[in-house]
Amino acid sequence: MAQTYACTQARFSVSDCYTSCFMLKETLEQGRILADAALERLLPPGTQRPPSIHQAMRHSVFAGGKRLRPILVMEAARMITGSLPDGVDELGAALEMLHTYSLIHDDLPALDNDDLRRGRPTCHVAFGEATAILAGDALQTYAYEVMARLRTTAEARVQIIEEVAHATGTIDGMIGGQVLDLEAEHTHADAATVEYIHRSKTGALITASVVAGGLYAGADKAQVQRIREFGKSAGLAFQIVDDVLDVTQTSEQLGKTAGKDTKSEKSTWPSLYGVDKSLEMADELVYTANKRLDSFGERATTLKELAKFLVERKK
């Protein structure tokens, strides 16, 4: 177990590491199963009229993702209430739909023009460009329909929707980050720009996942604030590691095209700081993130382990 998750940080003893890795593996596996089941339940079947779009949506959603965002949603909620609140898996599924919509559109020929995602043909390769554009659109639409129907108070639902919409929008959010990322190709952007892109393109949705989970579970303002700060640091760490993996791993290991950043002459964390320093900075960010959860005591253990996993994953 310990080996699988490579818990080699000096801050933890070997026995701590063994126990926490075992727990983490359970969390990841259980979370993935719950998220998959919710997605299966919520998405229309591939036979539903018009079948092409529902098959395209399912092709990309069920392509073997780790379901990190749903797991972050669920564990943030569990941290507040001590157990998984009823229906929180559906909120996790909505966040995964948004993540998948962004991947489908990012992969399009006009954007990253990628043929491979999670080891399978991308949506437009399998279903054509028109269907891929509309499947991405529809996954975004469905996410909001699901969030509007969540089994929590109407007040929590509108707060969650506002949070998630802002995090996936153009100002400090996912789409804004994607635009800047495309514009940064061949420009050798500076460190501040690269950090801004990382925080908005990837970090914002990771932050929204934990904040939404907290809101679902009834976290108060001060708790939401601490969860938000955790998410911001952990989200940036996650994207730094993504940059590193793009350099150090093969396409086969990644399940997507490796070396893309180098090919598009993009400034990345390793191109700015080197691989070792980047990993050290990611470690430091996770340490900072986890400090923000100390006041939640024991209940924060799983979320802290997840943050460590984000930087220690092999793919």
Add this chain to the structure above:
Amino acid sequence: MAQTYACTQARFSVSDCYTSCFMLKETLEQGRILADAALERLLPPGTQRPPSIHQAMRHSVFAGGKRLRPILVMEAARMITGSLPDGVDELGAALEMLHTYSLIHDDLPALDNDDLRRGRPTCHVAFGEATAILAGDALQTYAYEVMARLRTTAEARVQIIEEVAHATGTIDGMIGGQVLDLEAEHTHADAATVEYIHRSKTGALITASVVAGGLYAGADKAQVQRIREFGKSAGLAFQIVDDVLDVTQTSEQLGKTAGKDTKSEKSTWPSLYGVDKSLEMADELVYTANKRLDSFGERATTLKELAKFLVERKK
């Protein structure tokens, strides 16, 4: 005035027509001004980072649309409360953002491949395909952020979001209709399929506009049901007239490419029933729609006039 809006139906006297046309002109003009002001206020300025996407969003949103959907939202709300509820213009703006997102994506090379919209270059022609895809995405995202923040109860907001998301989704909604419409090219679809496409591709968002306006204003279940039935009939009538205009008007008159349906060998209302019979059916649908509003008495006058306008517009 009477000439401008061509109120020539035998059901109305000349003096009725003159008065209602004058009122209608006011409604359309005031509604457009309110909707434009709300959109101007809600959308980030073109200077906001990253500027390219905000300029692209504004290019398509401020391309001279009639703002029919916001006007339907506002007039449905006014019918319930007797005056325009505070902030309902923002709900109207959200519906217009969704309409514009669908136009930007429909115009893309992979879909309708249209260069001209409302007499101006389409978004991808002006800003490139990548930015157009993301600008469409962002307008959808913004619409939900705006709806989550509306100045009405949280309960009304989640009902509105659920209604609108469903109406723009894949099952009997806008995206589903668009998929079937693309698949129907060169197939000579039957009348039932064409009706289904019209009801979902265009009718559903028109229905959602009036229903959302009603919900915003606190309409009860029975009222919402009557508004929904009004929207369904009026929405179908609107799309039938759109089909007719595609045949009878020039690109210059339409502000978009005319004759597209014929070129793509699509079954349309006029190809199935002929122009005269189509217009007669649209008239009949508006009559049916307006009957559903009779129980609202005098307050329904403007919405009824709007329904008539939908089938009598020249472009």
